[in-house]
Amino acid sequence: GAVVSQHPSRVICKSGTSVKIECRSLDFQATTMFWYRQFPKQSLMLMATSNEGSKATYEQGVEKDKFLINHASLTLSTLTVTSAHPEDSSFYICSASRGGLATEAFFGQGTRLTVV
């Protein structure tokens, strides 16, 4: 099956620092990747959609200068939380799709970010 690896699984950082989260498709080429944020006991909220080689499309209300997304290759997308604050603490999840006629999206294991 299609495997999406997300790293790190947990990270603690100090307020004001930046944190980078990586999302890799291990056995397929991901034309499109998605980034989500999930608060406790809530559903996944789509933050942005990125296509390889293009700028990410951010959902309304998501600060693109704070959540930097890079999708430089067909197997890697990164989310950088810049100048993190405690309110950025959350569970971040990536998803990858082959694109084209393929519909199925496969998810990483998530990253628990805690900003202290």
Next chain:
Amino acid sequence: GENVEQHPSTLSVQEGDSAVIKCTYSDSASNYFPWYKQELGKGPQLIIDIRSNVGEKKDQRIAVTLNKTAKHFSLHITETQPEDSAVYFCGGGRGGGSYIPTFGRGTSLIVHP
């Protein structure tokens, strides 16, 4: 993406019983309906999906049914086991390269041994 409504928010069953989770959608052009299982502290896992050209799909103890006329689809889990306990999310939308995975609010399924 498609806006899906999911019910119930919590579901508690005894081991061996069946569990049914329902979702409704609004876009009549939606043709792809996945179901995801999310265990605590992990990302969602696709467990089954259905496309609008079929009305039912089964995979061992899991089945999904689709009623296009009424715009609703359901996840059925038979012979539930404690390891089925998790949060289940439905999704829906227009399949193909433009599909953006979006989710219902989720159903917390608890299977009591």
